[in-house]
Amino acid sequence: DSGVTQTPKHLITATGQRVTLRCSPRSGDLSVYWYQQSLDQGLQFLIQYYNGEERAKGNILERFSAQQFPDLHSELNLSSLELGDSALYFCASSVGGYDTEAFFGQGTRLTVV
Amino acid sequence: ELKVEQNPLFLSMQEGKNYTIYCNYSTTSDRLYWYRQDPGKSLESLFVLLSNGAVKQEGRLMASLDTKARLSTLHITAAVHDLSATYFCAVDRQGGSEKLVFGKGTKLTVNP
Numbered sequence: 001d002s003g004v005t006q007t008p009k010h011l012i013t014a015t016g017q018r019v020t021l022r023c024s025p026r027s028g029d030l031s032v033y034w035y036q037q038s039l040d041q042g043l044q045f046l047i048q049y050y051n052g053e054e055r056a057k058g059n060i061l062e063r064f065s066a067q068q069f070p071d072l073h074s075e076l077n078l079s080s081l082e083l084g085d086s087a088l089y090f091c092a093s094s095v096g097g098y099d100t101e102a103f104f105g106q107g108t109r110l111t112v113v
Numbered sequence: 114e115l116k117v118e119q120n121p122l123f124l125s126m127q128e129g130k131n132y133t134i135y136c137n138y139s140t141t142s143d144r145l146y147w148y149r150q151d152p153g154k155s156l157e158s159l160f161v162l163l164s165n166g167a168v169k170q171e172g173r174l175m176a177s178l179d180t181k182a183r184l185s186t187l188h189i190t191a192a193v194h195d196l197s198a199t200y201f202c203a204v205d206r207q208g209g210s211e212k213l214v215f216g217k218g219t220k221l222t223v224n225p
Contacts, residue, residue, distance in 0.1 A: 042215065092156075101158055104148075
């Protein structure tokens with residue numbers, strides 16, 4: 001158990017809908033990362049927050065947004081869902097700083113039907 | 114743009130054999146990570162390599178880093194079935210961002 005908690009574990013929803021994925025980082029970690037894993041694209045970095053502020057942005061669609069709250073948990077919002085958004089979404093956390101190791105949660109498997 | 118390439122992408126080997134997975138990356142970085150993923154599961158951190166020449170070993174796995182060649186290797190010694198998984202290398206993008214850029218992964222199957 002990495003200490004990073006993601007909910008829900010599984011999510012099935014229809015096209016056009018909106019969902020929210022939640023992540024609680026390890027105790028003491030200030031950085032939260034979101035990744036999307038699909039068969040064709042592999043592991044794609046979406047976005048990183050550090051202590052409540054956006055730190056880096058990757059291949060995140062405009063339909064997707066995220067935030068990190070004062071208690072350091074993070075939410076990834078996915079809207080106007082398409083079939084191609086079906087994937088495993090991982091959250092990872094790290095202490096932050098230069099020499100940092102990221103620990104991954106169990107992931108949320110999103111299926112869009 | 115930082116690119117990370119792993120090879121091979123698929124590796125089928127017999128128990129008891131040795132093999133090496135290679136990870137090349139395109140820009141300067143001195144921090145490299147190896148992760149293991151079982152099907153449908155999370156990524157488990159295996160090794161953190163933080164400097165040129167770093168070598169780390171855990172059981173039948175040994176990882177090394179050559180920052181000058183921009184190359185890391187994951188060596189498997191006397192493979193056993195339990196090592197069957199997908200192995201990813203990931204590199205920190207130097208220059209401020211702490212995000213990890215992952216290779217496509219090497220799917221390892223160890224056959225009895």
